[in-house]
Amino acid sequence: MKKYQDSHLLRMFLVGFFLLTFAGQTIASEEASALQGMTAAKVVFDVKKDEPQDLLRALAAIRNVRESISQQGVQPDFIVTFRGGAVVCLADMKEDSDLDEYKEDILDKISWNIIELKKAGVQMEICSLALNLASMKDTALLSGIKKVDNSLVSLIAYQNRGYAMVAI
Numbered sequence: 001m002k003k004y005q006d007s008h009l010l011r012m013f014l015v016g017f018f019l020l021t022f023a024g025q026t027i028a029s030e031e032a033s034a035l036q037g038m039t040a041a042k043v044v045f046d047v048k049k050d051e052p053q054d055l056l057r058a059l060a061a062i063r064n065v066r067e068s069i070s071q072q073g074v075q076p077d078f079i080v081t082f083r084g085g086a087v088v089c090l091a092d093m094k095e096d097s098d099l100d101e102y103k104e105d106i107l108d109k110i111s112w113n114i115i116e117l118k119k120a121g122v123q124m125e126i127c128s129l130a131l132n133l134a135s136m137k138d139t140a141l142l143s144g145i146k147k148v149d150n151s152l153v154s155l156i157a158y159q160n161r162g163y164a165m166v167a168i
Contacts, residue, residue, distance in 0.1 A: 040075040044158040046167045050085030052106040058168040059113035066120060083127040083151040090126060091139045111142055118144040127151035
């Protein structure tokens with residue numbers, strides 16, 4: 001019985017390994033096919049996540065897309081605009097004593113992702129209108145995020161300059 005279980009586990013492992021190997025190659029070749037002939041990818045991301053965990057996932061996705069495009073030899077030209085409830089998560093909350101440990105950890109990870117995106121040359125903008133509506137007009141923001149009057153105007157302008165818009 002033990003011998004059967006071991007061989008069954010080995011077969012399952014091998015099947016899983018081959019599926020992952022060939023699926024990974026298929027995904028990579030599909031990306032290469034979609035990006036074929038491109039030298040640059042102009043993208044503006046419209047980020048409006050209300051929950052810190054959702055914003056963290058969105059930032060991780062943007063970083064992942066940037067890496068994937070770069071690995072295919074395409075130069076990413078990315079801009080991230082933050083509006084709506086997302087603006088609350090981008091305040092510099094070092095002085096906030098009401099943060100629980102979990103939320104503080106998430107906000108630290110958001111900050112780290114912002115830093116990494118900035119290092120990679122990604123431009124980031126935050127909507128002043130959304131900051132005003134959240135009573136955060138004069139709140140210090142995470143470093144590297146530029147305030148714009150209205151991010152909807154920015155989104156319109158970037159699309160008219162040839163940037164593809166991705167809503168997250």
